Amino acid sequence: MPQPASQSAPQPTSVQAQPCPLCAGAGGRVVFQDAHVRVVHVDEDPALPAFYRVIWQRHVREWSDLDEGAQIHCMRILTALERAMRATIAPDKINLASLGNMVPHLHWHVIARYTWDAYYPAPIWAAPHTRAEDAPTERLQGLQWLKDQRPQLEERMRSACAEAPALLE
């Protein structure tokens, strides 16, 4: 439900007493941005070096708060990121998710997943099945390789995103 702006009863958004963190800050290292979206690298979990977010610049709560032109633009950015990942780091699977329970400002998680990663095949929000210090050699090598590929991956992401024509100027 759209939240009424002037109402004293508790609203879902009032879970955050703080200002919205995705309005107050970038929410990560910015890889690409235009007037509508920004793409940030998420450096919150060393077990997931190829984790990005697409953040809608304007504060909206749900995907369905966007009109169709805005949705298509957002979708093109997600697709551009997926294709850049597939071309450079060949994930075993890509995970996309728009949750926002903690931070209800529209953002999409875009996560490259590998059969050797610490959560696979579970979603990354499950408990990791092995501790970091028990990581097998394959995983340690994979993590290092992903870090090494990052400049090339992000350059490709920037090119692919820049080619996504905005429908909503």
Added chain:
Amino acid sequence: MPQPASQSAPQPTSVQAQPCPLCAGAGGRVVFQDAHVRVVHVDEDPALPAFYRVIWQRHVREWSDLDEGAQIHCMRILTALERAMRATIAPDKINLASLGNMVPHLHWHVIARYTWDAYYPAPIWAAPHTRAEDAPTERLQGLQWLKDQRPQLEERMRSACAEAPALLE
């Protein structure tokens, strides 16, 4: 990466020795379908009575395997479901996710979330913070209310999906 059909080396998809379950079966109770997608109710977790999936009829692995017309159609179905949820069951948040690590056949989870639910604000793939038998009254009432609303919700979903014009006939 597209999966080679005939190769003896382990492939990501060969985690499934079985045929793809979303090719072999509906994957849930079908609420709506057209030539391209089906919407199913997911009855796998009694703590989440308003959990649906949008399954692409054809076997594709990743979102970026779809061309833009197909993506727009899929996006319109997701939006139709969100709007039907907002109009009938007013979730505190809607969660969308395309993961597919276990079943790499494109499908989107569409989940109505409430501040009173057993996982909130965590993603549903985290451990529930309370056991079912410890559910507070508010949650039990909410779960029953959602079940009671289901016919009305699904009727609205069907209407909204049927109004999403397919771009890819």
